[in-house]
Amino acid sequence: MLNIEKRVKWLQKKVNDAGAKGLIVAISGGIDSAVVAALSKKAFPNNTFGIFLEINSSITSKRNFLRTINSLDIEEKVINLNESFDLFLKDVFEISNPYKTLKIHEKYIKTGIAPVDKTYLNIKNLKSIKGNIKARLRMTAIYAHAEKLNYLVLETSNLSEMIIGYYTKWGDGVGDLAPISDLYKREVYELAKELKIPKIILNSKPSADLWKGQTDEEEMGFTYDQLEYYNKGRKIPLNKEEIIKKLIKRNLHKNDGVYKFKNEK
Numbered sequence: 001m002l003n004i005e006k007r008v009k010w011l012q013k014k015v016n017d018a019g020a021k022g023l024i025v026a027i028s029g030g031i032d033s034a035v036v037a038a039l040s041k042k043a044f045p046n047n048t049f050g051i052f053l054e055i056n057s058s059i060t061s062k063r064n065f066l067r068t069i070n071s072l073d074i075e076e077k078v079i080n081l082n083e084s085f086d087l088f089l090k091d092v093f094e095i096s097n098p099y100k101t102l103k104i105h106e107k108y109i110k111t112g113i114a115p116v117d118k119t120y121l122n123i124k125n126l127k128s129i130k131g132n133i134k135a136r137l138r139m140t141a142i143y144a145h146a147e148k149l150n151y152l153v154l155e156t157s158n159l160s161e162m163i164i165g166y167y168t169k170w171g172d173g174v175g176d177l178a179p180i181s182d183l184y185k186r187e188v189y190e191l192a193k194e195l196k197i198p199k200i201i202l203n204s205k206p207s208a209d210l211w212k213g214q215t216d217e218e219e220m221g222f223t224y225d226q227l228e229y230y231n232k233g234r235k236i237p238l239n240k241e242e243i244i245k246k247l248i249k250r251n252l253h254k255n256d257g258v259y260k261f262k263n264e265k
Contacts, residue, residue, distance in 0.1 A: 002008040002191050004042070007179050013041040014177050015152055022047025023177075024146045024261060025154040026138060027076075030206055031055075032156040033190055039179050040154060041072045048072075054080045055139040058212070060204060067198045070112065079141050088133060093120040114254060127211055130200040135171025135208070142254030152176040160227050164244060165251020172208065173254060184231075185224035220247070 015023060016119040023040040027033045027050045040048040050072075052065040057187050059103025068078045077158070096115040098108035108114055123129065128247040146153045157167050159182055167173035180188055185206070192202055228243050229236050 002183070002187060003258060004039070004191070004195065006041045007039055010058045011039060011177060011179060012187045015044070016062065018149050018152060018176075022151045023154050024049040024051065024142060024149065024151040025156065026051050026053055027065050027068050027191060028052075028144050028156075028208070029061035029068070030156075030204065030208075031197065031199070031201055032158055032188055032206075034064070034068045034154045034201050035188055035192050035195060035198045036154050036179055037068055037072055038192075038197060041074055047151070048074045049145070050074050050076045050077070050147060051142055053079060053141055055082055055085045055134045055137065056212070061207075064198075064201050064204060065202060066071045071196075077145070081134075081137055083142060085134065085137055088137065089130070096116055119141075125178050131208070131211055131214075135168035139171050139174050144250060146176075154179065155181070157181060158183050158188050159187055160224050163231055163253070164220070164227065164247040164252040166216070166247070167254070169254050184228045186228060192262065209260065 011023065013023075022044045024064060025033060025037050025040055025048070027037050030053075037050055050065075050069055052062065054062075065076075065078075094116050096117040097104075097177075098114040099105050104115060115261065119127065142153055145151075153175045155173070155178040157173060157175075158180050161167055162181055179189070183191065189202065207214055208216065220227075221243045225242060226236045226240050230241055
């Protein structure tokens with residue numbers, strides 16, 4: 001099932017069929033992106049490009065990115081999106097409508113200063129909103145470089161994450177090719193050992209690094225092993241089963257892309 005050679009040949013065929021020159025992957029410092037980068041390196045030794053997208057990223061993520069790059073010896077680039085992220089939040093949430101009234105509009109025309117409203121800071125799900133913006137901003141940067149190089153973008157989601165929709169729609173859930181989308185998280189670790197991914201990355205807690213201290217399993221409310229057991233029909237704690245069911249139902253739209261009209265009876 002892990003079959004490294006088959007995955008490598010598949011990547012090569014897809015890139016050649018598309019008339020592309022290589023592959024690009026966002027290396028977050030986690031196990032998934034490290035494995036995908038390693039597969040890419042095998043498929044295209046001289047045409048694999050690794051990007052680290054800095055948006056308030058953790059020290060662990062940065063160090064693991066460098067470890068991955070050094071161990072695989074691939075071309076890399078670090079893109080700092082901190083300022084872009086902050087400006088985006090300001091434009092979307094803080095700057096109020098300068099066309100709300102004629103008086104406000106005329107004042108805006110004279111001064112060039114739009115009214116500011118920071119009440120968004122009190123939104124309960126602000127952490128999630130900002131995390132999703134990070135993921136989408138990162139993907140925008142990746143695709144810009146992919147187009148520049150004529151490379152295809154590698155998605156790093158695994159089967160465990162896809163089952164429950166644990167990814168950002170139009171963010172880290174986007175890519176041209178998804179070489180580990182058929183593997184449970186446990187199998188990704190097995191593949192990582194075969195590919196000789198540095199042990200320190202293997203031992204790091206899975207995290208999308210969307211906010212300080214964020215870890216996948218804590219955010220999901222269950223472990224990757226419990227999710228795999230559930231999907232294979234094995235018993236897990238009832239409260240964990242309920243959480244998984246709710247996530248799957250809530251995130252069905254991610255698998256379809258958009259809700260499609262169905263003339264249901």
